[in-house]
Amino acid sequence: MPSAPPDLILAGGDVLLHDGAWRVERADVVVRDGRIAAVGDAVRRDAGSGMGPRPSTTVRDCSGCLIIPGLIQAHVHLCQTLFRGLADDLRLEDWLVRRIWPLEAAHTEETVYWSAALGAAELLLGGTTAILDMETVRHTGAAFRAVERVGIRGVVGKCLMDAHPEGAPLELAESTDAALSEAEALAKRWHNGAGGRLRVCFAPRFVPSCSGPLLRAASELAERFDAQLHTHAAETIVERETVLRTTGLEEIAYLDSVGIAGPRAVLAHCVWVDAHETARLARQGTIVVHCPSSNLKLASGVAKVPELLAAGCQVAIGADGAPCNNRLDVFAEMRLAALVQKPRLGADALPAAQVLELATLGGARALGLEADIGSIAPGKRADIVVLDLREPHLHPAAGDPVSRVVYAARASDVRDVFVDGQPVVLGHELLTMPIEEIVREADRSAAELLRAASLD
Amino acid sequence: MPSAPPDLILAGGDVLLHDGAWRVERADVVVRDGRIAAVGDAVRRDAGSGMGPRPSTTVRDCSGCLIIPGLIQAHVHLCQTLFRGLADDLRLEDWLVRRIWPLEAAHTEETVYWSAALGAAELLLGGTTAILDMETVRHTGAAFRAVERVGIRGVVGKCLMDAHPEGAPLELAESTDAALSEAEALAKRWHNGAGGRLRVCFAPRFVPSCSGPLLRAASELAERFDAQLHTHAAETIVERETVLRTTGLEEIAYLDSVGIAGPRAVLAHCVWVDAHETARLARQGTIVVHCPSSNLKLASGVAKVPELLAAGCQVAIGADGAPCNNRLDVFAEMRLAALVQKPRLGADALPAAQVLELATLGGARALGLEADIGSIAPGKRADIVVLDLREPHLHPAAGDPVSRVVYAARASDVRDVFVDGQPVVLGHELLTMPIEEIVREADRSAAELLRAASLD
Numbered sequence: 001m002p003s004a005p006p007d008l009i010l011a012g013g014d015v016l017l018h019d020g021a022w023r024v025e026r027a028d029v030v031v032r033d034g035r036i037a038a039v040g041d042a043v044r045r046d047a048g049s050g051m052g053p054r055p056s057t058t059v060r061d062c063s064g065c066l067i068i069p070g071l072i073q074a075h076v077h078l079c080q081t082l083f084r085g086l087a088d089d090l091r092l093e094d095w096l097v098r099r100i101w102p103l104e105a106a107h108t109e110e111t112v113y114w115s116a117a118l119g120a121a122e123l124l125l126g127g128t129t130a131i132l133d134m135e136t137v138r139h140t141g142a143a144f145r146a147v148e149r150v151g152i153r154g155v156v157g158k159c160l161m162d163a164h165p166e167g168a169p170l171e172l173a174e175s176t177d178a179a180l181s182e183a184e185a186l187a188k189r190w191h192n193g194a195g196g197r198l199r200v201c202f203a204p205r206f207v208p209s210c211s212g213p214l215l216r217a218a219s220e221l222a223e224r225f226d227a228q229l230h231t232h233a234a235e236t237i238v239e240r241e242t243v244l245r246t247t248g249l250e251e252i253a254y255l256d257s258v259g260i261a262g263p264r265a266v267l268a269h270c271v272w273v274d275a276h277e278t279a280r281l282a283r284q285g286t287i288v289v290h291c292p293s294s295n296l297k298l299a300s301g302v303a304k305v306p307e308l309l310a311a312g313c314q315v316a317i318g319a320d321g322a323p324c325n326n327r328l329d330v331f332a333e334m335r336l337a338a339l340v341q342k343p344r345l346g347a348d349a350l351p352a353a354q355v356l357e358l359a360t361l362g363g364a365r366a367l368g369l370e371a372d373i374g375s376i377a378p379g380k381r382a383d384i385v386v387l388d389l390r391e392p393h394l395h396p397a398a399g400d401p402v403s404r405v406v407y408a409a410r411a412s413d414v415r416d417v418f419v420d421g422q423p424v425v426l427g428h429e430l431l432t433m434p435i436e437e438i439v440r441e442a443d444r445s446a447a448e449l450l451r452a453a454s455l456d
Numbered sequence: 457m458p459s460a461p462p463d464l465i466l467a468g469g470d471v472l473l474h475d476g477a478w479r480v481e482r483a484d485v486v487v488r489d490g491r492i493a494a495v496g497d498a499v500r501r502d503a504g505s506g507m508g509p510r511p512s513t514t515v516r517d518c519s520g521c522l523i524i525p526g527l528i529q530a531h532v533h534l535c536q537t538l539f540r541g542l543a544d545d546l547r548l549e550d551w552l553v554r555r556i557w558p559l560e561a562a563h564t565e566e567t568v569y570w571s572a573a574l575g576a577a578e579l580l581l582g583g584t585t586a587i588l589d590m591e592t593v594r595h596t597g598a599a600f601r602a603v604e605r606v607g608i609r610g611v612v613g614k615c616l617m618d619a620h621p622e623g624a625p626l627e628l629a630e631s632t633d634a635a636l637s638e639a640e641a642l643a644k645r646w647h648n649g650a651g652g653r654l655r656v657c658f659a660p661r662f663v664p665s666c667s668g669p670l671l672r673a674a675s676e677l678a679e680r681f682d683a684q685l686h687t688h689a690a691e692t693i694v695e696r697e698t699v700l701r702t703t704g705l706e707e708i709a710y711l712d713s714v715g716i717a718g719p720r721a722v723l724a725h726c727v728w729v730d731a732h733e734t735a736r737l738a739r740q741g742t743i744v745v746h747c748p749s750s751n752l753k754l755a756s757g758v759a760k761v762p763e764l765l766a767a768g769c770q771v772a773i774g775a776d777g778a779p780c781n782n783r784l785d786v787f788a789e790m791r792l793a794a795l796v797q798k799p800r801l802g803a804d805a806l807p808a809a810q811v812l813e814l815a816t817l818g819g820a821r822a823l824g825l826e827a828d829i830g831s832i833a834p835g836k837r838a839d840i841v842v843l844d845l846r847e848p849h850l851h852p853a854a855g856d857p858v859s860r861v862v863y864a865a866r867a868s869d870v871r872d873v874f875v876d877g878q879p880v881v882l883g884h885e886l887l888t889m890p891i892e893e894i895v896r897e898a899d900r901s902a903a904e905l906l907r908a909a910s911l912d
Contacts, residue, residue: 084851085854088855088863090804122847122848125847296799297798298798299798302799329849329866347753348547349755352545390895391578392577392891393785393867395895396540396902398542399544403782412866442848443853
């Protein structure tokens with residue numbers, strides 16, 4: 001029985017494959033119905049059959065390019081993209097109270113929409129095809145609409161916070177019931193939307209802004225909807241001490257006690273976990289998201305990623321939000337993740353190959369999608385990035401291709417991006433929305449937020 | 457007396473000026489005879505005179521762009537560009553002995569030429585207009601020819617090493633006299649060449665590979681030619697201890713004792729200097745070049761830049777060579793320089809404005825060219841970079857422009873580059889050499905080096 005013709009062939013490139021370790025093969029990637037159908041010699045085989053590529057098949061020439069799995073960031077805040085450059089050189093607690101919370105409180109449906117569209121566009125253009133996203137308390141539907149339209153794979157959660165941390169504006173306060181019922185309504189509306197490209201996560205902000213019942217209910221909702229839990233943990237020493245003082249437990253143990261643990265639980269940061277907590281995270285299969293730029297910029301510290309990995313923890317990577325980075329650039333995060341461990345542990349700590357796993361297979365696991373994304377393999381969804389290798393900073397060509405991706409490549413090397421086999425970026429241009437409109441409306445929305453937020 | 461018409465007007469952009477602090481002004485930049493003639497309202501003034509822009513004047517529309525001073529890197533090794541990706545995840549001493557020295561020893565005139573051309577092209581395309589460069593022991597004339605042709609401002613030095621450090625190949629050994637006489641010949645041939653765009657520096661590799669007489673003679677040559685001295689110092693703890701053991705002096709004191717001190721002396725790294733040595737560096741006016749990516753990647757450590765600046769030291773910035781970075785990207789270095797200090801000293805350590813000074817005014821001082829480059833000001837040479845601000849990662853536009861350059865901008869945002877008022881990059885394209893030729897010949901040369909070097 002002849003199989004249906006492919007929808008798309010990425011032809012003639014070098015393909016980065018993962019079977020235990022990374023290897024590169026000159027091959028064609030064949031896509032059918034949004035999934036990778038085969039990796040091999042499709043074009044020549046077609047020619048040999050005397051049929052040539054079918055008219056319904058798009059063949060994209062990728063010669064001179066490296067075809068890599070779509071990169072995954074497992075901790076971002078699209079609603080903060082409009083705050084880029086508005087909160088620099090501040091410590092986490094000041095950064096939240098003086099800038100981020102007032103700006104989040106000023107958000108409207110429209111400003112959240114343009115913030116998410118700007119962030120999603122930057123992410124796709126830079127080779128990130130899937131994200132685990134935490135929004136603000138309100139207007140999460142607007143973020144979903146932007147993610148749906150721009151075309152990134154998004155696991156998006158409304159921020160849950162029913163306790164009122166010191167300095168937070170009243171606009172961000174919700175009752176436990178209101179928070180949970182909105183989260184549930186969002187899940188009913190969006191979970192598995194857009195052909196499965198959109199999913200919800202349940203996203204309590206962090207322990208200091210959440211009651212125990214809220215955290216437990218979020219965990220139950222995640223179980224019920226087969227969705228991920230997404231929160232911050234152990235980001236700063238202040239947070240660690242606050243949690244210990246208010247709950248009487250170490251943070252990882254406390255989260256476990258309220259059901260935030262295991263492969264469904266994704267904890268951003270984990271800079272301040274000790275060896276005992278690391279062992280607990282590993283035992284549970286809880287996922288840690290390393291955000292190296294954010295942890296440096298907010299002076300939080302450096303997460304002990306090699307130790308986490310050695311203990312058997314699952315680790316992914318993320319840029320966090322634009323105001324604490326200020327890029328949403330997975331290439332910047334990968335490079336920094338590798339570099340920042342070396343003075344402490346030696347030049348061979350966290351080598352390039354391991355870092356690239358964090359941004360692919362690790363990310364897929366964090367999103368609960370390890371069967372579907374994170375590598376180029378038959379049966380997986382066709383989330384694929386084509387890197388143009390022509391620029392001088394990627395030469396000579398003699399070196400290790402994984403080192404080239406992690407240490408030398410830049411977001412601007414991303415030529416084409418496919419999500420579910422659909423082209424969303426071709427020739428460095430976003431196809432799904434006019435980029436000029438996104439930038440113009442984002443600028444206008446940010447000016448509006450600044451007027452409304454009355455910052456100090 | 458009417459002044460001659462300008463050669464070039466950069467019209468309608470926002471110009472980043474420095475008078476004590478950074479500020480942005482919507483203005484035209486007027487260039488005549490390779491220097492900045494005025495910053496103001498040139499185009500409208502010309503129109504008001506009824507004459508319009510003269511036919512001999514090029515007017516370049518910079519609306520929507522940020523015009524910044526050409527960025528300066530005060531420590532690079534162009535001869536190592538071909539080694540990119542060939543020496544990853546190794547500690548400095550292994551990196552030198554197992555990779556860099558064998559590869560340097562295999563270099564020919566031709567491979568040095570293409571290595572330098574590749575590096576210079578990458579640097580210009582990424583907004584670096586001037587460099588302080590250390591070459592290898594041989595073939596430095598080839599590096600000068602490449603720098604001359606590609607069009608970057610280059611202060612280039614032959615690597616001096618007359619002592620034979622353990623593990624170095626014999627091809628890199630020279631007698632003191634041979635080393636000095638070649639350095640002098642290079643100075644006679646190239647110093648102040650290409651209208652002053654090329655200069656020499658005298659570049660003893662580092663204390664462990666140099667005799668006292670060589671270091672002292674290099675200092676005297678620098679004085680005689682009015683040139684800079686360029687060396688490595690205090691890069692690793694091993695180096696620090698080696699120097700103390702072999703000379704009986706702390707490294708900065710030893711360098712001082714052989715005449716490597718003061719505003720002519722440029723010391724790359726200085727990761728391992730104590731408070732006493734920091735005070736000495738400040739008192740002397742010796743220049744330190746911070747190479748944050750290289751110091752992390754080789755596991756050397758983190759230079760205490762805020763403490764150096766607080767003590768009154770002069771500090772510049774640099775990418776070092778491609779095999780220890782692996783980019784030659786001044787935007788990556790600026791961003792990392794800011795980020796890496798914060799966990800240790802707080803989120804307000806080394807803010808964006810200070811970092812941008814390192815890459816401009818600080819670099820100019822390191823190259824001995826503070827009167828000529830490092831800011832956009834009438835009378836200075838027209839080394840100018842035009843950043844295109846249209847991409848989504850640079851939005852919203854509401855934030856601080858200096859934060860935008862340091863934390864968010866990327867090398868790929870560089871649209872146009874002028875050196876001595878001459879366009880060398882326009883619309884992201886290198887004008888001075890075909891980039892395809894550089895990349896092709898660099899790839900071929902690297903393959904040749906790998907065959908010749910017989911690495912382990």
